[in-house]
Amino acid sequence: MTYEPRAPKPWKRILKDGISPKSKYSLFKSKESIMKRYCTILFFVLLSFFVSSTAQAEVVTIEGTIKSIDKIGKKITIERKGKEKELDLSKDIDTSSLKIGQQIDLKFHLDLEIVVSIVDPMLAKLQGTWLCVASEEVGRVHSREIVKRQNRRMKIDGSKFSVERVSVNKLAKYSGTIKISDKNGFDFNGNGPGGNKDIEWVGIYELKGDILKLCFRYNRDGRAKRPTRFKTDSMKPNICVFYTFKKETEN
Numbered sequence: 001m002t003y004e005p006r007a008p009k010p011w012k013r014i015l016k017d018g019i020s021p022k023s024k025y026s027l028f029k030s031k032e033s034i035m036k037r038y039c040t041i042l043f044f045v046l047l048s049f050f051v052s053s054t055a056q057a058e059v060v061t062i063e064g065t066i067k068s069i070d071k072i073g074k075k076i077t078i079e080r081k082g083k084e085k086e087l088d089l090s091k092d093i094d095t096s097s098l099k100i101g102q103q104i105d106l107k108f109h110l111d112l113e114i115v116v117s118i119v120d121p122m123l124a125k126l127q128g129t130w131l132c133v134a135s136e137e138v139g140r141v142h143s144r145e146i147v148k149r150q151n152r153r154m155k156i157d158g159s160k161f162s163v164e165r166v167s168v169n170k171l172a173k174y175s176g177t178i179k180i181s182d183k184n185g186f187d188f189n190g191n192g193p194g195g196n197k198d199i200e201w202v203g204i205y206e207l208k209g210d211i212l213k214l215c216f217r218y219n220r221d222g223r224a225k226r227p228t229r230f231k232t233d234s235m236k237p238n239i240c241v242f243y244t245f246k247k248e249t250e251n
Contacts, residue, residue, distance in 0.1 A: 059116065062106040071095050076115065078106070088114045094159075097179050117158055120180045126205070130154040130212055130245035132165075137241045139234045154245055161188060174199065185226055188216070202226045210247040215240070
């Protein structure tokens, strides 16, 4: 009679090897899965960085004079250095304020071969973030303490316009679009704090170096007249305000 040794019980094999073959495989598979996840995440991070850098490099600024506008076909013809060029416009570009003979700056996407935005040269000078350093509302000049406490900040990005200030310990914000209406006039359309919609301002501006002055009326009844000087009054309902801003430097 021959003696055949029994196979060790599973718990003994675990004590001897420290870990079962099945557990070793599971651990290896788990490490491999984690490495795949890390590689996938790294790939998409690098891809998004590459796409972002490429997209920024593909947009160039073109200065020119408007010769014609096809508002239905979304095309514009500009004259630049004595030559005319027809360009396609992005569908979301508002052409209602554009005029023949107007000087403009176009943001042109080289790969898409399309104009992605249009900025008035005068508006281009107002781009950036501005901090209010003086204010006057309805005929009353505010103290430095009030101006500092309100911490009014304005940002102009393309035609996008926003102003934030502290009101009764809460942040109040106006946001919308701004257009240069004539030599030193501007119009604002947008929303205000508390869910107020369809807010309109008609105003004038003056830019000297890094100091920007804005004086405007709220057009609440559709009959507001544009101010002719940088001074407010107590007329209602279209109240008048006057703010002086200083441009903030980028870090």
